[in-house]
Amino acid sequence: MNIESLKRNAKEMRIEIARMLEKTHGSHIGSDYSVLDILNVLYFKILKIDPERPFLADRDRLILSKGHASLALYTILAKRGFFSKETLNSYLQNGSPLVGHVDSRNVPGVEVSTGSLGHGLAIGIGMALANEEDKNKGRVFVILGDGECNEGSIWESVILASRLKLDNLIVIVDANKLQCLDATEEIIGDAELINLWKATGFGIKEINGHDYRELLESFQNLPINEGRPSVIYTNTVKGKGVSFMENMLEWHYKSPNKEQLRVIEEELK
């Protein structure tokens, strides 16, 4: 898939997500949209995975630690062939395995269930350690939200990953600048999140999380520093791609109505 078809793919998925949320009145469309281009590049260009054999020992693994962006992940996994469109359409329906926060128990392609913030990085360290011990070439990608980096457990894990020099571990921060109630900068005050990351033992790179060239170039050149874990700090836009959603806090919660869905479909045509 070239960059143009990746972008086409992203538009289709954004429409699909909006349709699903209009139907189910589910939340977190803003987060789905901020992380979607990152997932799109990873799942269609970077990750060594096989939908036919989802448990191959040396596969790359991805943990979506910001588990509320579940629909972005589920939509991509369905598109990538891990499960059917029919299963995807069951999202949030009675008896469906696709619950509102990322779930792995009955969903092929999902490595681990998440939803309470601050869990994914430690789990990723465990997987990266096991890969090292077992001489598996698979890498572990962990996607964190910038709001998620309020959690103390993230920084415990950062210290450990730095110390263990796990260069098969790649953190991606989806810095969409908005949390549940306030902007990230209002919550963390004078501390600039990227500077906190720069102070760790991670190799770091800052990019635009919606620029396909930058995303591809960064993901194709890992680790950033030999013998160190990597963090790709992606500046993103909450609600990216839809004019009335971009950078609007309310779209952490709201689902589009029929009229708004029509506008979304028009804008993403």
Add this chain to the structure above:
Amino acid sequence: MRTAFIKTLTTMARKDIRIYLLTGDLGFSVIENFRKEFPDRFFNVGIAEQTMIGVAAGLALSGKTVFTYSIASFITMRCFEQIRNDLCYHNLKVRIIGVGSGFSYSTSGITHHSLSDIAIMRSLPNMTIIVPGDPVEVERAMEKSDDIEGPIYFRLGKTGEPKLHSSISEFTIGKGLVMKEGDDIALITCGSMLEVTKSVAEVLEKKGLSVKVISMHTVKPIDENLILNTASKIKYLFTIEEHNIIGGLGSAVAEILSEAPSREKMVFKRIGVEDKFCIVAGNRNYIRDLFDISKEKIVSHILSIVGLDKTKVTKCSITSSKV
């Protein structure tokens, strides 16, 4: 118990390369030899319990069997959500080793007292809870634990606990051990209160009562058959534990008994730490006495109940002066 734990784990790790040990910066003079023998399968995660459990989950999701080690109060409460979401929900082969349970660290204050751990661990689906009564039970439970695919909480004491079994011919996780048969009173206990319970039984026997003693080393899943069977034959049942009276062994037994068919005929009492914090220092026996779970306090508590029953008083010749 710590020594029995690490010795057994070392033997297991020699045979099974999947076994890992993580610690939250604890285990001085316990874990050193393991660390030396298996440097690639030992990690001091640091004072970071949430990360320790998360790392254990990641390792277990990659096929490892992971033992995590810290003080009971820290390893069950600081990282409770990681235990629930990461271990229990995914039903992972991770063992939570909580040392220094109950009032083991009696002088250290409430931060180090672990009196709610069984209650909170019991509330988690997929969790097995093992509370060994002596070093022999630790060893046998560890050996048997490999058959259990899901998470296990091992609630251990500290060090220097006496061996109360010379050997155990048949040890099964989920089946209580009858230490001694008896007809008048049944004492059901777990963990380091087994030692106290045995001496309580000796005192009661001297007073003419026939006492059955059960080491209920597995609190979850609890041995329902043994409880019901005992209750069908013995009128007086007591649970004895170094844990809050709410949610521990006593509650687990009460849940079974309250639904038992013949409950109108039995007398049941939970003996444990009343729902209060300890606000003073003191050695373990002092604190146990303060909270009415010393040998003497338990004996008089039991006699006050058994002694109220006139038939029992006659039969066992207990007088109020003795109480």
